[in-house]
Amino acid sequence: MAQKHTQTCAIASALNIFGDRWTLLIIREAFYGTTRFGDFLKNTQISKNLLTDRLGKLVEDGIMERVEFADRGTNFKYALTEKGLALDVVMIAIQQWSEKQIYGSGNEPVLITDRSTNAPLQELRLTNADGDQVSLADVDFAPGPGADKHARARINDIPRPDAEESI
Numbered sequence: 001m002a003q004k005h006t007q008t009c010a011i012a013s014a015l016n017i018f019g020d021r022w023t024l025l026i027i028r029e030a031f032y033g034t035t036r037f038g039d040f041l042k043n044t045q046i047s048k049n050l051l052t053d054r055l056g057k058l059v060e061d062g063i064m065e066r067v068e069f070a071d072r073g074t075n076f077k078y079a080l081t082e083k084g085l086a087l088d089v090v091m092i093a094i095q096q097w098s099e100k101q102i103y104g105s106g107n108e109p110v111l112i113t114d115r116s117t118n119a120p121l122q123e124l125r126l127t128n129a130d131g132d133q134v135s136l137a138d139v140d141f142a143p144g145p146g147a148d149k150h151a152r153a154r155i156n157d158i159p160r161p162d163a164e165e166s167i
Contacts, residue, residue: 008151017061022046022054024094030064030084031091035077058084093124137161 005012005019018024025044034040041051055078058064063084069077080087092112099108100123112121126134140160143152 008146008148017057017063020054022050023058024091026051026054026058027063027080027084027087028091030078030080031088035067035069035079037078040078063087089124092121096121096123 004016018027022044025046026040029040029043032043034043037051037055040046040055041048044051046054055064059066059078062081064078065081066076067079068075095110095112099105103109113119114121126136126139128134128138141155141158143155147155
């Protein structure tokens with residue numbers, strides 16, 4: 001894998017885990033219910049050595065776990081951890097973006113629906129703490145408690161639009 005990002009930034013840190021072309025496909029398969037190495041191999045069409053590496057990294061990072069399982073000559077299977085399951089919103093947001101921006105309405109390769117109603121999920125949107133929808137123009141970025149001096153300087157340098165301007 002590529003060299004790790006060292007910036008104090010949540011996106012850079014996430015890219016250290018998910019920043020290659022295979023990892024999110026492996027996680028997609030886990031959300032679809034895939035648990036066995038051979039099925040990950042077949043469903044993603046990744047090479048065996050890359051799959052071994054990526055699954056090992058996902059286990060190391062606490063996204064997936066190896067679970068003892070003796071069946072058909074297999075000693076273990078892979079399962080999403082609580083940390084991995086918390087990617088549900090991220091994965092659905094990426095899928096919804098791709099459906100709209102790449103495939104277009106009526107051309108979606110996979111539909112995600114509410115199991116109890118068969119209705120499509122509502123498109124994910126930015127909302128504030130009260131649940132009201134906000135736009136990017138309504139969002140501000142501020143240094144968090146974990147920001148180092150470089151992150152603080154970068155965040156403080158973000159241009160803030162005047163009240164009359166919009167992004």
